[in-house]
Amino acid sequence: MIHALAILLSCQLAGEVAAGALGLPVPGPVLGMIFLTILLLTVPQVGKIVQDLAQGLLNHLSLLFVPAGVGVVAHLDRLGPDGPALLAALVVSTVAGLSAGALAFAGMLKLLRNTDEAPRAGN
Amino acid sequence: MPVTDIWIYLLEGPLVWLTLTILAYLVGDALFKASGGKTTVNPVLIAIILLSGLLLATDTPYGTYFVGAQFVHFLLGPATVSLALPLYWNRHLILRTALPMVAALLAGSLVSMLTALGVGWLLGLQGVSLLSLGPKAATSPIAIGVAEKIGAAPSLTAALVILTGILGAVIVTPLFNALGVKDYRARGFATGVSASGIGTARALQVHPTAGAFAGIGMGMNAVFTALAAPYIIGWLFA
Structure with missing residues (x-):
């Protein structure tokens, strides 16, 4: 799980750095998603490492919007x-x-x- | 130490509100499953209502709540990165639908933006309130950036993004059934374009292919809104 977390956070960090350094109008995590896709296409074994954590996060993606939603109310x-x-x-x-x-x-x-x-x- | 003192001590740390955020979501999710997956029984909406009621009842400011909830909020970043996985699994389907995706992006994004501004204008909205409606279909960081650029209110836009997402998540299944659009690629993609993150969460609940296409829809509309919305809105209000 720690390896998976390291890969996801590294992709996000790379996305934030790229967005900031190049002045791109895209959010860092979206660029991170593109980086991880490229990584999966070049090194398919990465899929096995991140699979459980990524799937766990996506299964409960709704939960992650709760704090922002409470802020709206x-x-x-x-x-x-x-x-x-x-x-x-x-x-x-x-x-x-x-x-x-x-x-x-x-x-x-x-x-x-x-x-x-x-x-x-x-x- | 008396129980009230323990409670006051705990309320100052992140533990209580972090735990309550997860418990409220689990209640929402249990009700959603008990309803047989009814879209109107939306887990996010239920959790938000429960927690908002609790904040109001205990007179807790949002800042105090967020000290605990920020840990959940932070995971949005890694979760967005995780969308690469369904994207990768569905890559063969995705590569063959480039044209439908572009058509649906332009149609969904432009219709969202123009009808929001049009209805707002017809109902007498002006200035900052009206402008804040422009980028609300895009995912929040993009919508907030565009709002700053066009002189709208970023905090209002952020609220409109969340409300749009909840609304989209609740209506999307009955709407597409009524329209007779059954293909999960079309349903997912359109949901990601018009209802961003919370819409994508709903699509992932329904079907992995719908979830994958919703993720791409959200990403493509992020780019499109960031690049095109300032010009379109600037031109409309020139």
Whole structure:
């Protein structure tokens, strides 16, 4: 587990350093994700080392957003009189954005006749 | 030492609120599983409500809470790096969907941004409040950076990012079922683009392929929003 943690943190650190040094507009952890992907492609054995810890973190990714979420509620009054309008804009734009993205993706798959065996939601 | 003194001593350290954060999440997760995986029974939302109620009831400032919760918060970084793993496992599926991903990124990101600004404007929002809606679909560090650049309020934008994520996580499954989009690549990717981290967490709960594509969607929208949003919003409000 310590080896896995060392690899994940090293990738994140490399991402932070690269983002800062090159003035890139991407967050350090996102660059770290790209670095770890490259590492996995070049040295596939790394997958076995990080697998358990990475999977454990991702299984409970929701948990990691709880502190920030509590912060939002603690400062909810800061939305002030604009609160209802902001919430309405959030609801409409989230529904619209999700729909546009999913329909565009599915539409392009159809257009390209991409019939890869990909998992589908059963309902 | 009387029990109240022990309690006061403990409340000054990180242990109590760190433990309560994890316990609140476990309660949320247990309720989520007991509901048979209903999206409206969202573990993050339940944990946030429980902890917020507790902070309010005990008159605890957020700063005190965060002394303990920061350890959980810190793990967001390594967890983001971990998204490389599902990305790597799904690399063959991913390489064959470059065009659909670009189309869905442009559609999802632009529609999110423009409808948020449009509805806000129609409802009479002005100035900083309106601008803060612009980058809210992107993951928080990006959204905060863009907010600073365009003269919006970074703290308001950060709150809007979280609220968008929770909202997205709750509505995404019934919405895509209603639209008839069943492919987990499309469902996951669109969720990552429009509902960033909390959306990705939801996608990972549903299916590993959806989770992998959500991670890429979140990453691609981070880059796109950072590069394009300041120009688009600047042009709209020029």
